[in-house]
Amino acid sequence: MHPFARYEKQILFKPLGQSGQKKLLKAQVGIVGVGALGTGMANLCARAGIGSLVLIDDDRVELTNLQRQTLFDESDIGAGKAQRAAEKLAGINSEIKIEAFNERLTDANFVDILSGCDLILDATDNFATRFLLNSQTLSSGQAWIYSGVTASSGQCMLINPFDTACLRCLIPEDTMVDDFPSVHNSGIIGPIVTIISSVAVSMALRYLVENHIERDVICFDAWDLRCHRIPMERTPGCPGCRA
Amino acid sequence: MSPDSDGKNAGLPGLPGLKPRKGAIMKISVEFVGAINSGPYNKEHEFSLKEALTVKGFLETLHFDKGHINYIQVLRNGKRCPHSEQLSNGDRLELMLMVGGG
Numbered sequence: 001m002h003p004f005a006r007y008e009k010q011i012l013f014k015p016l017g018q019s020g021q022k023k024l025l026k027a028q029v030g031i032v033g034v035g036a037l038g039t040g041m042a043n044l045c046a047r048a049g050i051g052s053l054v055l056i057d058d059d060r061v062e063l064t065n066l067q068r069q070t071l072f073d074e075s076d077i078g079a080g081k082a083q084r085a086a087e088k089l090a091g092i093n094s095e096i097k098i099e100a101f102n103e104r105l106t107d108a109n110f111v112d113i114l115s116g117c118d119l120i121l122d123a124t125d126n127f128a129t130r131f132l133l134n135s136q137t138l139s140s141g142q143a144w145i146y147s148g149v150t151a152s153s154g155q156c157m158l159i160n161p162f163d164t165a166c167l168r169c170l171i172p173e174d175t176m177v178d179d180f181p182s183v184h185n186s187g188i189i190g191p192i193v194t195i196i197s198s199v200a201v202s203m204a205l206r207y208l209v210e211n212h213i214e215r216d217v218i219c220f221d222a223w224d225l226r227c228h229r230i231p232m233e234r235t236p237g238c239p240g241c242r243a
Numbered sequence: 244m245s246p247d248s249d250g251k252n253a254g255l256p257g258l259p260g261l262k263p264r265k266g267a268i269m270k271i272s273v274e275f276v277g278a279i280n281s282g283p284y285n286k287e288h289e290f291s292l293k294e295a296l297t298v299k300g301f302l303e304t305l306h307f308d309k310g311h312i313n314y315i316q317v318l319r320n321g322k323r324c325p326h327s328e329q330l331s332n333g334d335r336l337e338l339m340l341m342v343g344g345g
Contacts, residue, residue, distance in 0.1 A: 037345045125345040150342040153277035171341060175310045181278050183344045217316070219339055221277050228276055230318055230339060235325065 006093070007049050020209035021049060025096075027208045028052035030117035032105050032133065034081040035059065036188070037147050038123030039071035040197030041204075045121075046089040048205060052097040053089065055082040056113055058104040068190040105129055110136045119204055120144040123197070125183070131174060134159070134167040134240055143207065147200045151186040152223035154196035157232065158203050158214045161241065165232040168240025192222035267291035269332035271301075279315065279340035282306035292330070299326035302338075314341045 004011060007021050016024075029050050031038050034057035045053055061069070061076045061084060071088045072081075086100035101113055105124075110132070114120055120142055122130055130146060137144050143160045146167060159166055199218050206212040219228040234243035272289045275281035281288070282305065292301070298319070302312050317324055318337040330336075 033345050035345055123345045125343065127341075127343050130343075148342040148344060150278045150344040153342060155277070155339070155342060170316060171314055173313045175313045180311065180314070181280070181340065181342060181344075186278065188344060217339075219277050226276075228337070228339070230316060230323060230337070232323060 006095075010048060016205070016209055020205075023209055024049050024205070025051040027118045028054065028116050029204065029208075030054040030056070030114045030120040031123055032056055032114075032120060032129065033123035033125060034071075034085045035065065035123065035125060036068040036183075036193040037149060037197045037200070038081075038121075039069045039085055040194055041121050041123055041147075041201055042085055042089055043071055043092070044198065044201040045204070046093045046096060046098070048201070049093065049096065050204075050208070052099075052116075053086075054099045054101070054113060054117060055085055056101040056103065056105050057081045057085075058102055068188060068193045070194070105132065107132060107136065111140075114142070115140065117142060119207060121200055121204060122146050123200075127171070127174065130167055137161050138166060138241055143213075145200050145203055147196050149188060149192050149196050150181045150183060152189050152192050153219070153221045154192045155217055155219045156196055156199045156203060157217040158207065160213050164213060164215055165234050166238065166241040169235035169238040169243065170232065172235070172239055189222060192220065195220050195222055267293050268295065269330065269334075271330055271332075271334040271336060274335075274337045276337050276339040278342050279338055280306070296330050297326065298324060298328050298330060298336070301330060301336075302326065311340065315339065316341065 004021055010016055011018050011021050027050050029045055031042050034055050059081050061072045061079050061081055063077055066072060071085050076084050080102040082100040082102045086098045089098050122133055122144055133144055138161045141161050146157045148155050203214050216229040216231050236243050269292045270289055274287045298317050316339045320335055
């Protein structure tokens with residue numbers, strides 16, 4: 001069988017082609033958080049043939065996750081998310097390398113776990129970890145993609161340190177409050193998770209294949225079925241990237 | 244000055260008793276995008292302002308928790324602007340809250 005047989009239809013897509021597939025197979029992508037967005041992203045990345053995936057999450061599967069965390073089923077309840085997702089992904093694509101870390105991302109383990117990644121996908125459920133990612137990638141120079149979902153809305157933005165706006169350009173001060181909209185107080189519907197994880201992986205594929213830097217925040221609402229593109233530029237005086 | 248877009252005189256939040264048309268010096272239109280709570284307003288709403296305000300000053304007159312305001316991205320006439328920018332008559336704002344769930 002041809003080594004690229006499973007990617008035949010993807011290779012037929014001209015902007016990707018065989019040369020793009022080779023780049024994907026050589027790439028390493030980190031996925032921080034293996035919940036709703038993370039399982040969707042990991043599923044698409046594994047099927048697309050991204051050659052090496054690094055999954056990190058310290059959480060365990062719960063019944064209430066199954067509505068939107070698409071790699072898991074009832075038999076997974078209680079299992080560590082990262083490890084169980086890796087096992088599911090290995091059954092989808094056994095030709096790629098998948099590493100799973102059932103731990104929380106910290107400043108102390110960032111380099112050990114993610115330093116080899118060509119791109120990092122944010123699938124976390126909190127801004128504290130995103131600010132950690134922002135700070136660490138400003139040091140390492142690695143590109144990452146912010147994604148967030150709540151209720152029926154979600155957003156995605158590619159952050160290429162010292163080139164695009166960074167997260168601190170957008171949110172200079174972290175003033176998080178308890179009632180900030182989240183899945184715990186505003187709920188969430190499954191379709192927005194699928195849409196935003198797909199948008200993030202589209203950005204990732206194009207970045208890895210063409211080194212394309214998407215400079216707009218992409219916002220989508222899965223209830224109103226409305227999409228916004230918001231152009232983002234670095235903010236002069238940003239406390240993160242010092243634009 | 245024209246009435247608010249929903250036909251009601253919602254007035255300027257935080258300034259009870261203000262008659263929105265009388266004495267207002269500018270009007271701006273606002274779209275609440277995505278997950279951001281539009282509170283008592285329509286998703287697209289026109290506001291009459293009695294005084295010149297910065298974006299931040301305007302946001303503080305709305306119903307938002309102060310802790311949320313830093314997470315609101317503002318497009319002013321299609322271009323992202325810092326909260327320190329001064330509003331002008333006829334501005335169109337799009338307000339988007341950065342969301343954190345994953």
